[in-house]
Amino acid sequence: xxxxxxxxxxxxxxxxxxxxxxxxxxxxxxxxxxxxxxxxxxxxxxxxxxxxxxxxxxxxxxxxxxxxxxxxxxxxxxxxxxxxxxxxxxxxxxxxxxxxxxxxxxxxxxxxxxxxxxxxxxxxxxxxxxxxxxxxxxxxxxxxxxxxxxxxxxxxxxxxxxxxxxxxxxxxxxxxxxxxxxxxxxxxxxxxxxxxxxxxxxxxxxxxxxxxxxxxxxxxxxxxxxxxxx
Amino acid sequence: xxxxxxxxxxxxxxxxxxxxxxxxxxxxxxxxxxxxxxxxxxxxxxxxxxxxxxxxxxxxxxxxxxxxxxxxxxxxxxxxxxxxxxxxxxxxxxxxxxxxxxxxxxxxxxxxxxxxxxxxxxxxxxxxxxxxxxxxxxxxxxxxxxxxxxxxxxxxxxxxxxxxxxxxxxxxxxxxxxxxxxxxxxxxxxxxxxxxxxxxxxxxxxxxxxxxxxxxxxxxxxxxxxxxxx
Numbered sequence: 001x002x003x004x005x006x007x008x009x010x011x012x013x014x015x016x017x018x019x020x021x022x023x024x025x026x027x028x029x030x031x032x033x034x035x036x037x038x039x040x041x042x043x044x045x046x047x048x049x050x051x052x053x054x055x056x057x058x059x060x061x062x063x064x065x066x067x068x069x070x071x072x073x074x075x076x077x078x079x080x081x082x083x084x085x086x087x088x089x090x091x092x093x094x095x096x097x098x099x100x101x102x103x104x105x106x107x108x109x110x111x112x113x114x115x116x117x118x119x120x121x122x123x124x125x126x127x128x129x130x131x132x133x134x135x136x137x138x139x140x141x142x143x144x145x146x147x148x149x150x151x152x153x154x155x156x157x158x159x160x161x162x163x164x165x166x167x168x169x170x171x172x173x174x175x176x177x178x179x180x181x182x183x184x185x186x187x188x189x190x191x192x193x194x195x196x197x198x199x200x201x202x203x204x205x206x207x208x209x210x211x212x213x214x215x216x217x218x219x220x221x222x223x224x225x226x227x228x229x230x
Numbered sequence: 231x232x233x234x235x236x237x238x239x240x241x242x243x244x245x246x247x248x249x250x251x252x253x254x255x256x257x258x259x260x261x262x263x264x265x266x267x268x269x270x271x272x273x274x275x276x277x278x279x280x281x282x283x284x285x286x287x288x289x290x291x292x293x294x295x296x297x298x299x300x301x302x303x304x305x306x307x308x309x310x311x312x313x314x315x316x317x318x319x320x321x322x323x324x325x326x327x328x329x330x331x332x333x334x335x336x337x338x339x340x341x342x343x344x345x346x347x348x349x350x351x352x353x354x355x356x357x358x359x360x361x362x363x364x365x366x367x368x369x370x371x372x373x374x375x376x377x378x379x380x381x382x383x384x385x386x387x388x389x390x391x392x393x394x395x396x397x398x399x400x401x402x403x404x405x406x407x408x409x410x411x412x413x414x415x416x417x418x419x420x421x422x423x424x425x426x427x428x429x430x431x432x433x434x435x436x437x438x439x440x441x442x443x444x445x446x447x448x449x450x451x452x453x454x455x456x457x458x459x460x
Contacts, residue, residue, distance in 0.1 A: 129281050130320040132307040134334030135387065143339045148324050 005203045011180060012189075016208060019185040022097060022172075023165040026104035030112045030161045033105075035154060038116025039146070053117070060110035064170025067106055071175050075102065093175075100176035100183050104165040111164055115157020119150035159220040163213060186212075231391065231423045232257040237277055237287035237297070250274070250447045253287075256425075258440035260417070263427045264453075265444030271427035272317075274444065275393050278425060279314050280307030291391065308337075313384030313392040313422075318400050319376050321368035321383075328364045331355065331382045354382040357416075373401050374409060381413075385420070392417075394426040398433065410436045 041053055059067055075082040075093045085091040093099040123146055131141045147154075169187045176183035178192055186209045193202035236253040250270040265271050276282035278289060280296065283304055289297040296305045321330050325341060331354055332346035344365070355361045358378040368376055377397065384392060397413065398406045414436055417424060426437050427444075434441050443450040 124320070126316060126318075126320045127322060129276075129307075130314070130316060130322075131333070132281065133279055133310075133312065133314040134383070135308045135311075135337050136334070137308060137337060140337055140339055144341050145322065148341075 005200055005207065008204055008208070009201070012204060012208065014181050015184055015186055015189050015205075016212070018097060018181070018183075019166055019187075020212075022100045022104055022168075022185060023162050025101040026108060026165040026168075027158060027162045029101070029105045030109055031154075031158050034109065034112030034116045034157065034161075035147070038113050038154075039120050039142075041113075042117045042120035053113075056113055057110045059107050064107055064168070064172075065174060068103060068171035068174025071099075071103060071106065071171060075099070075175075095177045095179060095183060097176065097183055100168075100172045100185065103171040103175040104168040107168050107171050108161040108164040111160040112154070112157040115160070116150065116154050119153025119157075120146065122153070123149045155223060156220070159216070159223070163216055163220075166209075166213065166216070231259075231292045232290075233261070233278065233391075233423075233425065234288070234290040235274070235278065237274075237284035237289060239273060239277065239282065239284045241273065248447065252277075252444070252447075252449050254442050254449045256440050256442070259421070259423045260437045260439040261423075261425045262434050262438040262441045263425065263444050263449075264431070264434055264438070264441055265427075265429060267429055269444045270447050271429075271444055272395060275314075275395055275425065275427050279312055279393055280305060280310045281314075311387070311390050313387070313389035315377075315380050315384055315392065315394045315397050317396045319368075319380035321376060321379055323368055326365050326367055327360055327371070327379050328355070330368065330379055331360070331386055333383060334387045350386045350388075354386050358382045374405050377401065377409065381416075389422065392422055392424045394424060396428055396430075397426065398430065399428075406432075 037056065041049060072094070073079050075085070077083065077086060077092060077094060082093065085093070093102060127145050127149065128141050131145045136144065166185075167187055168185070169191070172183075172185060173188055173191075178184045178188045180189075184192070186205055190202055190205045190209070193199075193205060232255065234255045237250070238252075239250045240247060241250070242248050248270065250273050252270065252274050263271055263274060273282055277284050277297070284297060284299065286299040287297070288295065288299065291310075295301070295303050296310055297303060322333065322341075325333070326344060328346045328351065329342045329344060332342040332348065332351045335346075335348065335350065336342060355364055358381060360375065360378055360382060363371055363375055368379065371379065377400070398409055401409055410433070417437075424437065426433060428434075443453050445454055
C-alpha cells in the first residue's frame with residue numbers, strides 16, 4: 001500500500017515556484033493592461049466600444065483549448081507574430097515559461113478588465129473636474145483622483161487574476177506544454193501525476209495548491225477594504 | 231475685471247436636445263445668473279471654467295481670450311486660474327481636510343501628505359475655522375464645514391475669480407442665511423470677482439450687484455414676470 005501523501009520531492013517546490021512566477025507575471029501584465037483598457041472603455045466613447053469589450057471578454061467564455069489554439073496560430077513558430085519574432089530576434093515563445101505567462105494572461109484578462117471598467121465608471125466625473133479646475137494636468141488627475149477612487153475594484157479584479165492564473169491549465173498546456181522544471185505548473189503536474197497513477201504525488205500537489213490558494217484568498221480579504229470606500 | 235461670454239452649445243442625444251445660447255457682458259464684481267433648474271446655468275458656468283467646450287462663440291476674462299471658436303482658442307480649465315465651488319462641493323473623499331485644501335498647490339502626480347501645510351493652507355484653515363477638523367475626512371464633517379473646506383480649497387490658489395454653483399442649496403434653511411452673511415463678508419474682504427448661478431431669489435439680494443436671468447436657454451436682463459419685460 002502506498003502512502004496517502006508523500007513527502008514533497010524537491011521538484012515540487014520548483015513547480016510551485018514556477019507556478020507563482022507565471023501567475024505573478026500574468027498579474028502584473030494584466031494590472032497594467034486592464035487599468036489602461038478598462039479606463040478607455042469606461043471614459044472614452046468611440047464607435048465599436050461595446051464590440052471591443054465583447055471581444056476582450058471572449059477568453060471568459062471560450063474553452064481554454066480554443067484560446068491555446070488561437071495563441072499557437074499567432075505566436076507559434078509559424079504564426080504571423082511568432083515567425084516575425086523568431087526571424088527578427090530569434091525569440092521563440094512556444095514551450096517556454098514566457099509562453100505560459102502569455103496564455104495565463106489572456107485567459108485571466110476579462111476578470112481585471114470587467115473589474116477596472118466598473119470601478120472607473122463608478123468614479124464621479126465631477127471630482128475629476130474639480131481637480132482640473134485646481135490646476136492639475138490629465139496624468140495628475142488620473143493618478144491622484146481617478147485611480148485612488150477606483151483602486152478597491154481594480155485590486156479585487158487583480159487578485160482574481162492571480163488566482164485564475166495559478167489554476168490555468170488548458171491554454172497553458174497547449175502553448176507551453178508540460179516540461180518538468182521548465183513549463184510544468186502545479187495544475188498540469190497534478191494532471192500528469194493522475195495520468196501516471198502516482199496518486200500520492202497528486203495528493204501532495206493538490207494539498208500544496210489548495211493551501212496556496214487559501215493563503216492568496218486570505219491576503220485578498222485583508223488587502224481589499226470592507227465595502228468600497230468612496 | 232470683466233467677463234464677456236457669447237457662446238452656443240447643443241447637448242444631449244437625438245431624442246432630447248437642449249440648445250444653449252448665452253450672451254452677456256459684465257464688469258460687476260458680483261454677478262448672479264438666476265434661472266430655474268434645467269435652464270442651462272450649470273453649462274454656462276462650466277463653459278466659463280473651461281470644463282465644457284462650447285460649439286461656437288467666445289469667452290473673455292479681463293481682455294484675455296479664454297475661448298474663441300473662430301481662432302481655435304481653448305485655454306484648458308487648469309490654466310484659467312478660477313476658483314470653482316461645486317454644488318455638492320466635490321471634496322476628495324479619501325483625503326483629509328488639510329489634503330483637500332492643499333490639493334491645488336502642487337500639480338505633480340502625488341497627493342499632498344496627511345500633514346500638508348504651508349503658509350496659505352494655515353491661513354485658510356484659520357480664516358474658515360477648519361483647524362479643529364483639519365485631520366478629518368469629508369464624510370465626518372457637517373454640511374457647513376464641507377462648504378468651508380470647498381471654499382478654502384478654491385481660494386488657497388489665489389484664483390482670479392470665483393465661480394459658485396448653487397452654493398447654498400445643499401445647506402439647511404437656517405444655516406443658509408448665516409452662510410450667506412459669512413460669504414458676503416469674506417468676499418468683501420478678499421475682493422475677487424464672482425459669478426454665482428442660483429435658482430434661489432434670496433441670493434439675488436445678497437450677491438446680485440448685477441443679475442442676469444437665464445430661461446429657455448437664453449439670457450435676459452429682467453425677470454420673466456417683470457412688467458417692463460420681456
